[in-house]
Amino acid sequence: MEWLSAENVVAVGTAVLGIVASGVMVWYERRVPRRxxxxxxxxxxxxxxxxxxxxxxxxxxxxxxxxxxxxxxxxxxxxxxxxxxxxxxxxxxxxxxxxxxxxxxxxxxxxxxxxxxxxxxxxxxxxxxxxxxxxxxxxxxxxxxxxxxxxxxxxxxxxxxxxxxxxxxxxxxxxxxxxxxxNRSATPDEKPPLFSRAARLISITLTLSVVTLAGIVIARDDNPPPIECASGSLAITGSTAFAPVAREVAKQYEKKCEGSDIKVDARGSEAGVGELAARGAQSKRSPSMIAFSDGPTAGESRDLEGNRVAVLAFTLVVNQGLDLGRGLSLTDVRRIYRGQITRWRQLDPHLPNLPVVLVSRNADSGTRQIFQRRVLGSWERAPSTSLDCLHKDDRTAPVMRCELDSTQEVLDKVAAIPGAIGYSELNFALGHKGLRRVPLGGAVASVQDIEYGRSDYPYRGVEYAYTYGHPPAGSLAAGFLAYLGQSVGETVIRSHGNLPCSAPAVLPLCDDDGGS
Missing domain, CATH: 2.60.40 (Immunoglobulin-like)
Known part of the structure; x- marks a missing residue:
C-alpha cells in the first residue's frame, strides 16, 4: 500500500517521537527555563x-x-x-x-x-x-x-x-x-556537556530519524531551497563606503544559495541610484538591482523604494603632520570649507604655516551629501580648483580643492599631502596610515557612543538600500535584502563598524535618520 512506503513510515515515526520529545521538553522547560x-x-x-x-x-x-x-x-x-x-x-x-x-x-x-x-x-x-x-x-x-x-x-x-x-x-x-x-576545572580543550544523558539520547534518536527521512527526500530530489534563497543574477551599485559590507554579505549569500550570482560595482551613492532609476524607467519593471546610498537620495523618484539598513559614522581626517588637539568646532569647519581659512596657522598660531588643501568627494557621493547636510549646513562653497590635488589650476582661488571618485582615493591623498583635510566613513579611516581623525565640536566619532546615546556626534547618517518599486517575491533582490536583515547580515554590518537597523536597539536611530 502507498501509505506504507518507507518515507511515510519514517515520517510518522519521527512525528510520534517528536510529539513525545516535545512533551518532555515542555516539562523540562517549565522546571529549567532557558537562560x-x-x-x-x-x-x-x-x-x-x-x-x-x-x-x-x-x-x-x-x-x-x-x-x-x-x-x-x-x-x-x-x-x-x-x-x-x-x-x-x-x-x-x-x-x-x-x-x-x-x-x-x-x-x-x-x-x-x-x-x-x-x-x-x-x-x-x-x-x-x-x-x-x-x-x-x-x-x-x-x-x-x-x-x-x-x-x-x-x-x-x-x-x-x-x-x-x-x-x-x-x-x-x-x-x-x-x-x-x-565551571568546573577542565583540560584546555575540554568542553562541559550542555545536555543530560536523556536529552542526548532523545536528540540522537530524533537526528537519526530526520537524517533518514532527509535521505529519502533528497533521493527524490524535490526539496526546495531555503525561503530566502533565490537563483539568478543581481547587480549591486551605489555607495563606496558601504561596498565592503555589500561584498561580504554577497559572498556569504552566494555560498549559502546555489545558483545566485551577485556583482558589486560601487560608483557613488547618487550615480548608483541614478542608474537604478534609469534602468527601471526603461524596462517599466523592477530590475534585478539594488543601489546603496549614504543617506536618502537627493533626487528620489516616487518609483524608488528605500530600505534603511544601517547607521554609519563618518569622520574628518587630516594629514598626520597636523595635530589639531581637541579637534575643530563646526564653525571652524564651515570657515575652512567656505575658503575663508587658507593656511592652518590662521586657526592656531601653534599649527604649521601650511596651505589648506581640501580633498573632497565628487557630487555623486553620499558621504559628501551627509557631510554637507549634517556638518556644513550647505554645499561646499569653495570651488574645485585642481584635478590632482597638487597643482592649483585657478591661481586666483583662495584655497586648493579637488574632487575624487572614491573614499580610498580621498584617504590616500590626505595621507600624502601636507596640510590636506578630507572626510571618510569611519571604519575606512581607522585602518589607514598617515592620517589623524578629527573630533567635531568636542565629540569623537564612535559607533558605540552613538548606539548608546552617549554622544551627539553630528557626522553620521543612515545607509539606504534602494530598489525600483518593491522587488518581486522570490526574486534575488528580495532574498538578498531579507538576508541582510538576518543574523549573518547583522554580524557583517557590525564587523565593519556600522549599526544594523534590524537590531531593535538601533531602530530609533534609523527612524530618526541619524538624528537629522
Missing part, C-alpha cells in the same frame, strides 16, 4: 621559573630574578564561554560601565594580558581594545562586552606577580535574564 549563561574556568595557574626555595619561604627564583616587582610570578589561563542555550549580545551585559565583566585575582597584581584562541578571531578580537573598556589595574581585569554565540569562547592569558598559585579568581558581572557562573 543566558556565561561560564568561566581557570585552565592553568602555574608558577614561572624554577621551583627553588630561598631563605624566604615560597619565593621562586628564575626568569624574573632581577625584577623586584615580579616576585612570585604566575601565569593564569582563564577561559570564558557562552555555555547557555542562547546567544549573548553586547546589550545583554547589565553593568553600568563601558566594559562587561570584571576578573579579580585575589592577592596578586596583573602585569600583562594576552587574548588567545577566540572562537572567531576576526569577529571577537575587534572588541579587545581600550575604547571598549579592555584594560587592567592592580588585581582587576576589565573585559569588554563581547557578543558570544552559543558555544563561543575566548581565553585570556594573564601574567601576575605578588601571590602564589591557587589564590581565588572571581569573574564579576551580570547578564540580562541569565547569570555568570564558574
Amino acid at each position: 543566558k549563561r556565561i561560564g568561566y574556568r581557570v585552565q592553568m595557574d602555574n608558577p614561572i621559573g624554577d621551583d627553588v626555595r630561598s631563605g624566604r619561604a615560597n619565593r621562586r627564583l628564575g626568569l624574573f630574578d632581577e625584577d623586584p616587582g615580579m616576585v612570585d610570578a604566575t601565569l593564569v589561563l582563564l577561559r570564558i564561554e557562552n555555555d547557555g542555550s542562547q546567544g549573548i549580545d553586547r546589550d545583554d551585559y547589565t553593568g553600568p560601565e563601558i566594559h562587561g565583566l570584571t576578573a579579580v585575582f585575589t592577592d596578586r597584581t596583573i602585569r600583562g594580558v594576552s587574548v588567545t584562541q577566540p572562537t572567531d578571531a576576526d569577529h571577537l578580537m575587534d572588541h579587545f581594545i581600550p575604547d571598549r573598556g579592555f584594560g587592567y589595574e592592580g588585581n582587576t581585569l576589565r573585559i569588554p562586552r563581547v557578543p558570544l554565540n552559543r558555544g563561543d569562547h575566548f581565553k585570556l592569558l594573564v601574567l601576575l606577580s605578588g601571590g602564589d598559585v591557587g589564590r581565588e579568581i572571581r569573574l564579576i558581572g551580570g547578564i540580562r535574564e541569565g547569570e555568570v557562573h564558574p
Whole structure:
C-alpha cells in the first residue's frame, strides 16, 4: 500500500517521537527555563621559573630574578564561554560601565594580558581594545562586552606577580535574564556537556530519524531551497563606503544559495541610484538591482523604494603632520570649507604655516551629501580648483580643492599631502596610515557612543538600500535584502563598524535618520 512506503513510515515515526520529545521538553522547560549563561574556568595557574626555595619561604627564583616587582610570578589561563542555550549580545551585559565583566585575582597584581584562541578571531578580537573598556589595574581585569554565540569562547592569558598559585579568581558581572557562573576545572580543550544523558539520547534518536527521512527526500530530489534563497543574477551599485559590507554579505549569500550570482560595482551613492532609476524607467519593471546610498537620495523618484539598513559614522581626517588637539568646532569647519581659512596657522598660531588643501568627494557621493547636510549646513562653497590635488589650476582661488571618485582615493591623498583635510566613513579611516581623525565640536566619532546615546556626534547618517518599486517575491533582490536583515547580515554590518537597523536597539536611530 502507498501509505506504507518507507518515507511515510519514517515520517510518522519521527512525528510520534517528536510529539513525545516535545512533551518532555515542555516539562523540562517549565522546571529549567532557558537562560543566558556565561561560564568561566581557570585552565592553568602555574608558577614561572624554577621551583627553588630561598631563605624566604615560597619565593621562586628564575626568569624574573632581577625584577623586584615580579616576585612570585604566575601565569593564569582563564577561559570564558557562552555555555547557555542562547546567544549573548553586547546589550545583554547589565553593568553600568563601558566594559562587561570584571576578573579579580585575589592577592596578586596583573602585569600583562594576552587574548588567545577566540572562537572567531576576526569577529571577537575587534572588541579587545581600550575604547571598549579592555584594560587592567592592580588585581582587576576589565573585559569588554563581547557578543558570544552559543558555544563561543575566548581565553585570556594573564601574567601576575605578588601571590602564589591557587589564590581565588572571581569573574564579576551580570547578564540580562541569565547569570555568570564558574565551571568546573577542565583540560584546555575540554568542553562541559550542555545536555543530560536523556536529552542526548532523545536528540540522537530524533537526528537519526530526520537524517533518514532527509535521505529519502533528497533521493527524490524535490526539496526546495531555503525561503530566502533565490537563483539568478543581481547587480549591486551605489555607495563606496558601504561596498565592503555589500561584498561580504554577497559572498556569504552566494555560498549559502546555489545558483545566485551577485556583482558589486560601487560608483557613488547618487550615480548608483541614478542608474537604478534609469534602468527601471526603461524596462517599466523592477530590475534585478539594488543601489546603496549614504543617506536618502537627493533626487528620489516616487518609483524608488528605500530600505534603511544601517547607521554609519563618518569622520574628518587630516594629514598626520597636523595635530589639531581637541579637534575643530563646526564653525571652524564651515570657515575652512567656505575658503575663508587658507593656511592652518590662521586657526592656531601653534599649527604649521601650511596651505589648506581640501580633498573632497565628487557630487555623486553620499558621504559628501551627509557631510554637507549634517556638518556644513550647505554645499561646499569653495570651488574645485585642481584635478590632482597638487597643482592649483585657478591661481586666483583662495584655497586648493579637488574632487575624487572614491573614499580610498580621498584617504590616500590626505595621507600624502601636507596640510590636506578630507572626510571618510569611519571604519575606512581607522585602518589607514598617515592620517589623524578629527573630533567635531568636542565629540569623537564612535559607533558605540552613538548606539548608546552617549554622544551627539553630528557626522553620521543612515545607509539606504534602494530598489525600483518593491522587488518581486522570490526574486534575488528580495532574498538578498531579507538576508541582510538576518543574523549573518547583522554580524557583517557590525564587523565593519556600522549599526544594523534590524537590531531593535538601533531602530530609533534609523527612524530618526541619524538624528537629522
